[in-house]
Amino acid sequence: MEEAGIQVKNVKYHSSQPWPLPYSLMIGCHAEAATTEINMDKDEMTDVKWFDRKDVLSALENNSDVLKVPMQIAIAHHLVKSWALNEI
Numbered sequence: 001m002e003e004a005g006i007q008v009k010n011v012k013y014h015s016s017q018p019w020p021l022p023y024s025l026m027i028g029c030h031a032e033a034a035t036t037e038i039n040m041d042k043d044e045m046t047d048v049k050w051f052d053r054k055d056v057l058s059a060l061e062n063n064s065d066v067l068k069v070p071m072q073i074a075i076a077h078h079l080v081k082s083w084a085l086n087e088i
Contacts, residue, residue: 004048005039008032014082017075028075030088056084 002008008031017026040048051059051067059067060081070076082088 002031003041003044005041006037007034009034012088014079014088015075026075028079030079030083053084053086056080060084 011029011031014028014030016028018024019026036050038048038050055064055067056069058064059069069080072078
């Protein structure tokens with residue numbers, strides 16, 4: 001389970017990114033949702049929504065008022081982009 005409270009399955013490693021403080025390594029994985037019900041951890045997140053591939057592709061092109069994708073230096077950007085482009 002992750003911060004949105006969604007049960008996941010078929011977790012696959014994608015990439016990693018060093019994180020200077022506190023000297024750690026962030027790993028990025030893709031996973032399938034085993035459930036679609038959102039049970040958000042309010043201490044970790046402020047909002048959780050589902051987006052379809054079309055919405056994500058639009059956000060990657062900076063054409064979305066609803067979804068903002070992290071900058072290209074962030075591992076999250078590459079995880080989102082690889083999913084949107086069906087590279088996984």
